[in-house]
Amino acid sequence: YQYIKDTYPKNPILEIPIWPGDCAWSSIYEYYTTIYRIPSINGYSAMVGRKYVKEIFWPLVSINMGILTAGQYNLLKQLRVKYINLHEEAYPPKVSPFPFKIAFGNLKRNPYCKFITEDGPLYLFEILDKSLPKPAHQRAVPAKTGLFYECGHMPHKKGKSVNDKQASAGTALFINSPAS
Secondary structure, eight states: OHHHHHOOOOEEEEEESSOOSOOGGGGGHHHHHHOOOOOOOOOOOSSSOOHHIIIIIIGGGGGGGGGHHHHHHHHHHHHHHHHHEEEEGOOTTOOSSSSSHHHHHHHOTTTTTTEEEEETTTTEEEEEEOOOOHHHOEEEEEETTTTEEGGGGGSSSEEEEEEOSSHHHHHEEEEEOOOO
């Protein structure tokens, strides 16, 4: 937080993991906001507006696994976000089925940001200023728990892969079920 305060203190940051806004886990972010006075696009509120959930939480939730897409990059640029602060201490199973190290590793390899520093359980990434080409889709995420594969890219006998901008990889498996 001191690094952020010394470089871009007026730009809001994105705290990861991102929560729908009404979870006590995100009160950790409020603690740091109180001390350093750095604005954040996410935090805790007892009354969360639908606009936040629809326009911030859902579009950015895949960053909890370290997946930062071109669309998310553009949204962060619109919101003037300069840094992503990854909180290792805030990764219970509810936020991600994978360990924190998966998100950390994926963000380190992501072309839209670069790793800056680590301070205890906090890992700081800077959002790059230049537009970059869309990165190749990462089909598998290695983890101690096994491999994660997007179902739309898996072989299947029923259904078909369809474009779905709400799906984590932009593709979903669609099966048309006859009416009962």
